[in-house]
Amino acid sequence: MVILFSMTNSATTVSVKIPARILERIPAPGNGRSRFVVEALEEKLSRQPSAAWTPRTALGRKYAALLHKGRMERGPAMSEAAWERELAERRGRSF
Numbered sequence: 001m002v003i004l005f006s007m008t009n010s011a012t013t014v015s016v017k018i019p020a021r022i023l024e025r026i027p028a029p030g031n032g033r034s035r036f037v038v039e040a041l042e043e044k045l046s047r048q049p050s051a052a053w054t055p056r057t058a059l060g061r062k063y064a065a066l067l068h069k070g071r072m073e074r075g076p077a078m079s080e081a082a083w084e085r086e087l088a089e090r091r092g093r094s095f
Helices: 033-047 058-069 080-090
Strands: 002-007 010-015
Antiparallel strands (some): 002 010
């Protein structure tokens, strides 16, 4: 079985082994199998807490302190879609 994972505009082909008992219950190829698997994986991953970044070196701790101090100046964090939209506008591709 081959599954296509989609991140933004690209897709990567991944080959996995799936037990027959599960394969019988998911949609057939051409009937939304990839979409079903991707949605199931996204749901599973959304339940898991994201790993917090912790610096391990002195330089990393220094950069973390700078990031923390500048948080108020940067404003609210952007979503991935908003970030991609702004990047496209800066590159001159606002479509």
